Amino acid sequence: MNRVFIIADPFKKNEYTYSEVDDVCEYLQKEFKTFPEKARVYHNTIARKNDVTPTTVRSIQKLQSLEGDFYVVIYPDEPISIAIWIVMAITAAFSIYTYATMPKIKAQANESPNNELGDRQNQVRLGGRVPEILGNPNATPDLIANPYFVYENGRKIEYQLLCIGVGYFEIHRCRDGETDVEDISGTSVAVFDPGVAINTNNTIYSTGEAFTDLPLAVSHSDSINGQSLQEPNDTLIESSDLYFEHPNLIKSRSTIDFTQTFAKDDNIELIGADFGILDAVLSGQVMIKTNKTVVIESDLDLLNPNNYQGLLLTGALVEIRTMVGLTEQVSYKDVSGQYQVSGVSKSTTANGFHYVISLLNALNVNPNWQFIKNDQTINAGVTLNKNTNSIILSDSYSIDRVTTTQIELKNPSLVNSDWAKLNGLPNQSTIAQTADIALDKITNKWVGWHTILMRDAESITFNLFFPNGLWRQTSKGGVSEAWQTALIEYQSVDVDGVPFGNVYTHSKEYRKSEKVPFGETITFSLPIIGGVRFRICKTNVRIAPNVQTDVKVEDVFASMTPQKATYENWTVVRSKVVGTDGAMSVKSRKLNFNLIRKLKHNGEGALTATTSGAQALIHLALDAKNGRRTINEIDINQILAEEKLVSEYFGSTDATGFTHTIDDNNLSFEEMAGMITSSMFCEGYRFGSKLRIDFEKPQENAVLLFNHRNKVIKSGKRTRSSGNKDGYDGVEVEYTSPIDDTRVTYIASDVEFPLNTMQIKTSGIRNDAQAKTRAWREWNKIKYQYLSCEFTAMDESEILRRNNKILVADNSNLKTQDGEVLAVDGLVLTLSQETEMTETDEYFIQLQIKDATVDIIEVRPGEFTDQVILTRPPLLPLVVEEGKFIKTTYQIVVAEELATTAFIMSEMSRQSDTTNTLKCVNYTDQYYEKDHSFF
Known part of the structure; x- marks a missing residue:
């Protein structure tokens, strides 16, 4: 993918169009019906050597073979040279202030959770940019x-x-x-x-x-959202007059006509047919032991307690104590459940009986047993059930024959072996025992058909969830087994969802006596790879008011094992x-990691974990998908030196840290570079073709002196203000908390409760010191700015960068004394203008030095009115020779007016080939008075 910038007017530095294209020539042909005569195409940077404007078939082919950035500059009719300000039109560094206050381009629907304000979750971001994490975040x-x-x-x-x-x-x-x-x-x-x-x-x-295995590639059914499987049964008979006779008969003591409700081959559900020894409910305190035994003392004398094969434990909360650091924390775990019993021992005590109940595979029923490290006495419900001498006939059966007085079942002992126990009862029947019994007719109620169109599906998986467990409450308050069967059908479908081939049917029976919620997974291999349709229903269910058989289809998905x-x-x-x-x-x-990004040291060295803003800038500049620069286009030594200067000034490497997740496809490299340099209290700029950074700090020396010799006549104006801009009474900076990565704010203000704060949202700041220092710098700039000036300067202003300190003569004041130095004789300077200096005032001369600094020296009146005497030699020789392009300029000011000549250049805009309009605000070291308060 290539980027094409079209600059329609090179004099308007910030106006251009930008497009990402595959074929540059095809794009230009569509954009321009006739290619402008004065237009030139440059590859990667605007320079004569990179001019790739096509003029022949061969040059068109060459242009098509290139990749990267292309700049189409449409020049005016008058030819002009390719100046550095044209390059700056595309790569101009944005100000620290602009980036600090810059809102996001737009709210992104697929924003990385790392940049969300709260409730960060692991999510799918379809079409989103793969996160470019820099620094040391908590990454989701x-x-x-x-x-x-x-x-x-x-x-x-x-x-x-x-x-x-x-x-x-x-x-x-x-x-x-x-x-x-x-x-x-x-x-x-x-x-x-x-x-x-x-x-x-x-x-x-x-x-x-x-x-050890590769993860599955899955496609979920959008139609499944936790539907409950409906009960398949219709209750047709409820009566306590029903009884059962060996080997397969259901009869009634009253006049019930079974032919009115049932027929041959009907499937029926028998509910409540439980006889013999009932469950034993024990009361008292319970000891839960680490060896998976339950101990209870009770006044209930159980005969043959070893005949009980099950234990229902309810309300069994055990205390868990753990050490977190030096603090002991208390929590509770529930070990309730329906357990299989391996044995029950009984002994006599002074107050009754002592029972020790040994559990079989307790961890399989409830994994919370793993947290029990000490024996504990608790209050819980204990019910012994599943006695071997009980007869439980409740189950699902098929009818073989129906008469008015009885129902004959098809081989019920093959479904439930307890039918054989009827042979040992008097009359081989339960006629002497009564129970509330229900007879239900089973009718299946399907969920589906639903289709999953997954081209490479190899299997289909069903996840069923039993929210209340699976159990039945007995008439004595105990818990016994309940059951149901899940019936599943599935069939292959083509790419259009049209079914074909066999319908495959599978059933899965569940029998449990558990009150604890649980889930079950069923997976089938598909006979044909591809899409599938399915349906599912509940069958052969034990249903009654005291039975819990609720089940939900929680999820159904097709899957394959990918090769990636x-x-x-x-x-x-x-x-x-x-x-x-x-x-x-x-x-x-909400899986998240505290991590540090590893980058190639200085762009070419070993991978090193770093939070350095300089290393982040170098990495992005060289990255093939971000900056796309070469190593020769980055002044690495200067960037590292400037970063060191920042760290030494603040006394901490935290001042140069940068932590942020770049997740926006539309973010340009210039914008990313601005984020990084802003967090480091710097600005990015180009020096020739190289990327550099500049640290904003207190400046002892000015860069340039502007007076009537290098200012356009009558172009200057000064504005003095009273009060803060827009009435602000503070600055509120939003940044990322280093503790939990939430967005927090800090307010810099001189009042306790500010009401009108400037809002600044930062990107990349993740430590308190950086944020607080930024807030106070911006507040001090509001508080201490009282004077602004604007003027048009000559072409030496091209060397300026934002926040450079300059000296500006007030040429609207007739008393201003400025001009050029004509001659130097020792410490005596001959000036282009006459001077007026009193004996009572102290005067200083500001001299523009050829190394782009201004030397300020105390002066005294000379022998003649156009001469002054320096109190010391200048730092560098002054330029006074004839034929030099720029001679040394000067300004003489009274000592108490020195501050009114110092400004910061805040904005520069092109006016002509040789002039720029500068906007400036007064300079003062007070902007930085809080710089060492937080690091």
Whole structure:
């Protein structure tokens, strides 16, 4: 991609059009029907040697072969030379003040979370610029692939693939929100340098399990948003008169006509058919032990307690104490759940009975057991259930035959082995026992069909979530097993979503007696690679007012395993995040890293972690996608020397730090350079073809002296102001907090509660000292600026840069004494104008020195009225010889008026080939009086 700048009027420095194009010639042909006769095309920089204006077929072909920046300058009818100010029209450095106050170009929909004001989350930024991170931020990576989750042992596990940014980084810390990931059980994170395979152990940071497989590429179904699967059953009979007879009969003690509600081959759900020994509810304090046992003392005498195969534990909150530094923190973990019992021992105590209940695979039911490091006595509900002498016939069955008095089931013992226990009861039936029983007719209610158009899909995954667990409450308050079956159908579709081929059917039964929420994942390999449609429903469910079988289709996605294992220019992150307790959901994604960008030292050396603004500027200038400069176009030694000067002046390298994430595709290199130099209290500029920076600091010497010899006659005016500009009573600077990267403000003001502050939003400042110093500099500029001047200067003004200190004679005042030095005789100067000096006043002469400084020397009247006597020699020889282009100029001022001649050049605009209009404000060291208050 090439950039073309069209400068229609070279005298208007800031007016040009800019386009990004693939073919420069094609673009110019569309832009100009007839190419202007006075127009020239320059490649990369505006200079005669870079003139690539096509005049022949061969030169057109050469132009088409070039890449980079192209400048089309349309000159006026009068020929002019290519002056440095034309170059500055394109590469002019913006002022510190402009960048400090400059708002964002526009609010970006795909802005990096690093630049958001709050609630930073890992998100997909389609079409967004890969973050260019510089300095030392807390970085929130972008998602570069759709995240996906599965359930492992009932817990939600989400997998993510993220990008921190281009280039290399030194990782200091990784957090999820505000918690170190090392402290989050089950979480795994791995960070890979550019070009390193992401399924290896070759990481720059890792915690948790290693990633050995490539992440899946997934496409989620937009139609699935957590729909609940509707109950498939219609309750047709509810009665306590029903009983059951071996081997397969359902009968009634009353006159129920079964043929009115059921028919052969109907699927029915039997609910509440529980007989025999019921659940045992124990009361009292409970001891939770580290060896996965539950101990309770009760006055209830249980016969054969070892016959109980299950334990329901409710309200079991245990206290967890951990040390964070020197502080002990207390939290609570819930170990409630329906557990499988490996044995129950019973002993007699003075007040009753002592029961020790040993749990089997307790961690599989509730992982919170891993946090129990000490035995604890708590208050909890304890129910022993699943007695081996109970008969639980509740389940789903198919009808073989129906008469008015009974229902015959198809081989029910193959579905539920408890039917065989009926053979041991009197009359081989439960006629002597009563229970509230329901008979439901099963009718499936589908979610779908829904389609996923993923061209390379290899499998389809269903994530089901049981928000209330899966259980039934018995008539005695206990908990027993509930069940249901998920029925799934899927079929291949073509690129247009038209289904073809076989419909594949799979069912998955769930039987649990758990009150704890859990999830389940089902994955099927597709018979044909490509798009797929699916539908899902709930079948064979145990349903009743006291049964919890709610299930949601939380997510369905198609997936494939991609072959891409390396990312050449990006630092990539893989993460495995475990869902929270209770809700079993993965919270909003807030994975973040404290890091430092690694850059090639001085643009060519070894990769080094740095927050240096100078190194950031050099990197961006050389970067092929940003500055696109060569090493010969950057004055590296000068930039480093100026950075050192800043650090030494403030006494801290924090003054030269730059931390920012560049995420805007429309940001030019000049704008990026302005951000960096602004944070360093500098400005960028070109010296010839080289990029340099200039530190704004107190200036003892002025650069130029302007008097009637180098000012256009009658072009000057001075304005004296009273009060602060726009009535401001302070400056409010917004910057990035070094603690948590939120945007914070600091106010510089002379009043305790300012009401009308100037708002400045900075980019790249991430330490308090930088921000406070910036705020006070800007406030002092408002407070101490009282005098401005504007005049048109001759062409020596070309050497000036913004914020240069200059001396300006007030030529509107008849008493102003200025001109040229005509001759030098020792310490005696002969001047172009006569002088008026009294014996009572102290006078100084300001002399323009040839090294672009102004020497100020005390003077006394000479023998003649056009002569003065210096009290010391000038720092350099004065230029007085005939034939010199510029002679030494001077101005004589009374001592107390010295301050009124010193100004800062704030703006320069071209007036003609040889003149510039300068706008200036009074200079004072008071602008910088707070410079050493914060570093």
